[in-house]
Amino acid sequence: MRRFLATALFLSSALPVLAAETKGGFPPFNASTFAGQLFWLALTFGTLYLLMSRVALPRVGAILAEREATIESSLAQASKAQAAAEAEAQGLEQALAKAKANAQAIAQEARTKSAREIDAKRSAVEKDLAAKMVAAEASINETKTKAMGNVEDIAKDAVSAIIEQLSGKAPTAAAVTKAINAARGE
Amino acid sequence: MAQPGTIDPIHQFEIQKLVPINLFGFDMSFTNSALWMVIAVAVTTLVMVYGSASRSIVPGRLQSLAEMAYEFVANTLTGVTGREGMKFFPFVFSLFMFVFAANMLGMIPGSFTTTSHIIVTAAFAMLVITVVLVAGIVGHGSHFFGLFVPSGVPGWLLPFMVLIEVVSFVSRPISLSLRLFGNMLAGHIALKVFGAFVAALLGAGAAGILAPLPLLLAVALTALEFLVAFLQAYVFTILTCVYLNDALHPGH
Numbered sequence: 216m217r218r219f220l221a222t223a224l225f226l227s228s229a230l231p232v233l234a235a236e237t238k239g240g241f242p243p244f245n246a247s248t249f250a251g252q253l254f255w256l257a258l259t260f261g262t263l264y265l266l267m268s269r270v271a272l273p274r275v276g277a278i279l280a281e282r283e284a285t286i287e288s289s290l291a292q293a294s295k296a297q298a299a300a301e302a303e304a305q306g307l308e309q310a311l312a313k314a315k316a317n318a319q320a321i322a323q324e325a326r327t328k329s330a331r332e333i334d335a336k337r338s339a340v341e342k343d344l345a346a347k348m349v350a351a352e353a354s355i356n357e358t359k360t361k362a363m364g365n366v367e368d369i370a371k372d373a374v375s376a377i378i379e380q381l382s383g384k385a386p387t388a389a390a391v392t393k394a395i396n397a398a399r400g401e
Numbered sequence: 402m403a404q405p406g407t408i409d410p411i412h413q414f415e416i417q418k419l420v421p422i423n424l425f426g427f428d429m430s431f432t433n434s435a436l437w438m439v440i441a442v443a444v445t446t447l448v449m450v451y452g453s454a455s456r457s458i459v460p461g462r463l464q465s466l467a468e469m470a471y472e473f474v475a476n477t478l479t480g481v482t483g484r485e486g487m488k489f490f491p492f493v494f495s496l497f498m499f500v501f502a503a504n505m506l507g508m509i510p511g512s513f514t515t516t517s518h519i520i521v522t523a524a525f526a527m528l529v530i531t532v533v534l535v536a537g538i539v540g541h542g543s544h545f546f547g548l549f550v551p552s553g554v555p556g557w558l559l560p561f562m563v564l565i566e567v568v569s570f571v572s573r574p575i576s577l578s579l580r581l582f583g584n585m586l587a588g589h590i591a592l593k594v595f596g597a598f599v600a601a602l603l604g605a606g607a608a609g610i611l612a613p614l615p616l617l618l619a620v621a622l623t624a625l626e627f628l629v630a631f632l633q634a635y636v637f638t639i640l641t642c643v644y645l646n647d648a649l650h651p652g653h
Contacts, residue, residue: 242415243414243518249520254424255438259499260499266449275467275471279472
């Protein structure tokens, strides 16, 4: 508004002087130039409109659209790659967990297997030892019985020898056996 | 021509024939005005066509400029009219770029500001209103004139309201053309006046000591005029968008 006022003030003060000075008055109001200005304006603005609407604007619009599409597809690609990487990492983690479980199972199996083997060996040894002990006990018993049999013979010999010393006459074997059995029978 | 030493701020608006051309009895001479129109178109074309020629995904300087201009006008247009307004995009874009380039080129010392002539701004305003009328009538038929009939107004008031709406519609091209014309004209006159003050004071002996004062003002005004050159192109464009919005959505 102030600019309008300034213009109006200026024109009202300057115009009368200027009208006298310049041919044809105030140039913007000189109607003889209107046709030429309109002609050149139509020509230049028409050219500009054609250049902009046919060449420049579709091209710039295409550039902007292409950039948007590029950015969008790049972003989509990036998020896809990220998802793939995450899936891969998850897969690796799973494989690792599986391998760990496997290793544990194998270790466990080996442990139980070796324990079983040791158990089997120990029981075999124990059985063997027990059998040997039984055999040894049997042999001791046999030896003992055998020795006890020998003791009777020795006692018989000793009895007959003692009696021979005392009576000067050797007793019969049957009498000695009878006497010993009688003594045992007490 | 003014005598040396006197202030003649109007001389810069004079149209000078560079190449006299006469077509069908009309004076169609190639003038300084026509020359600067051609330069405005050439500069805009350089940025928009040459700048976008490489079609690179990562833009260079000129392509950035072209994209910035594209997005600026596209955002302005869709912000006011919505997506449907994009069919007028080439028109609105050409309008903005022409007015903006003409205003900015006018800031070059010794150049000619084509938009400081009322016939040019009036032609643009009439073009805008014609496009609005044609688009409105083609798009909505007689329904377009519902624009002049506000809803929710008591019956006895309606004739007055319609009258006011019609007057406001008719005054649109007038205000549109006068705003741009007045701003460019006044700004350039003010610049010239303060510039001439500096020269006059320097030539006036002891008073020359005061010469920096109008010089400072001229510098400040130059900065302001650059802002105005952009702002008026923007205002012209956004008002065009607002009027186009009426043609696209006539209901109040």
